[in-house]
Amino acid sequence: MIYTITANPSIDYVLQVDTLATGKVNRTTTDVKLPGGKGINVSRILNELQLDSTALGFVGGATGSMFENLLKQHNLKTSFTKVTNDTRINVKINATKQNEETEINGTGPEISAEEKQSFLNQLKSVGNGDVVIMAGSLPQQVETTFYLDIAKVIKDQGADFVIDTTGQALLDTLPLNPLVVKPNNHELADLFNVTFNSEQDIVDNARKLLDQGAKHALVSMAGDGALLVTKDHVYKANAPKGQVINSVGAGDSMIAGFVGTFMKTKDPIESFHEGAACGSATAFSQDIAVKNKIDDVYKNISISQLS
Template sequence: MIYTITANPSIDYVLQLTTLTLGEVNRTVSDVKLPGGKGINVSRILKELEIDSTALGFVGGATGKMFENLLSKHDLKTSFTQVSEDTRINVKVNAVKQDEETEINGTGPDISDQEKDEFIKQLKKVGNGDVVVMSGSLPKKISETFYLDIAEMIQKQGADFVIDTTGQALLDTLPLNPLVVKPNHHELAELFNTTFKDNQDIIDNARKLLDKGAKHVLVSMAGDGALLVTKDHAYHANAPKGTVINSVGAGDSMIAGFVGTFMKTNDAIESFHMGAACGSATAFSQDIAVKEKINEVYQDISIKELS
């Protein structure tokens, strides 16, 4: 089973305006409310790939009920921990003529020690053959080591894990052997305080993450495609042609495609192919990609061995 953890889920209130004028009354052209959160995005892509997952996280208050109602339309298996304070609302304002998007993100609820303990109890059932995907921001009063502590716990129980994070937080997880890490090329350069001249430079630095313990490294490179780097080989996936509509969730989708496919096939190259397709399909969609779009984009991606 794949478990996704979204510690700080949200209702994403997306507003579309012709123009945004600060200090004045603005009227929307359209608006939509979506269940938000990086782990939620992973579970939604897995659903499109017909792969089971259970979404975990903290949900509370009137907004928490709305969040669960919005999510119910996607028919996901969930096991949320109920908390006393409200689930946050994130506001995204898209001013079409100005070609600008402004985001205002809520901080999320305070999580009590008792609520955190209730959440941790659910992870006692995780074991051999399971993968836990942890991603997204943390609510207030949750330790910055929350995900790392969970990784240590489930590893002892025999499960694999993925933490979608960057910087020192990523480096701290590597000795625990995450199944896959996915920095983009800018984040990878920042990790080692360097710049890249070509793909070989990226591959060489990605292998440093393998040397520190990661099992697979995915490096997304926007319009230049993506790389999969293993200890013995490196592979490139082209960026398929299409109009990027919304890059939010593309990285989550790539992780979902890789992890879900790897769970079924244990084939890193095929998992990379599907991950690249899921990521691009979401970038070409207004919301998280659907199965038909993923299958269409998959046909336009080719995998080439580089070394």
């Protein structure tokens, strides 16, 4: 079983306007409310790939109920920890004629010690053969070491984990041997406080993640494609041609495609191919990509071995 953790989920209120004028009344052309959160995006892609997953996280209040109702439209299996405070709302404003996107993200609910422990207790059900994917920001009052606490529980239970976060929170979990980590090239540069002057620089720094314990490193590079660094080899996926409509969720989709395929095949190259297809397909879509779109994009991606 694959479990996804979205510690700080959201309702994403996406507004389309022709132009955005700050300090004035603006009227939308369209609007939509979507269930947001990086782990939720992963579960939605896994669902498109006809792979089972269970979405975990914290939800609360009236917005939490609304969030769960939105998820029911996507037929996702969930097992959320209920909290007292409200699930957050993120507002995303797309000004089409200005070709600009503005985001206003909520901070999320405060989580009590009891609510946190209740969540950790749920993880006692994972075991050998399971993979737990942790992704996204943390709610208020949750220590920055929370992902490390989760990783320790998962490893003690004999399961694998994937972490999609940045900074020290990522580095702290590397000695516990995550199945895959996925920074983009800018996040990787910030992680080691360096500037990249070549693709080889990116590869060399991705190898540092493996040296510190990661089993695989995926590095997305937007229009320059993506890299997969394994213990023995480096592979590159091209960036397929297409109009980028919305990059939100593309990285989550890549992780879903990689992990879901790896669970079935144990083949990192095929997993990379599927992951790259899922990531690009979502970038070319208004929302998380659907299976037909993923299959179409897959045909336009090739994987080459660099070393």
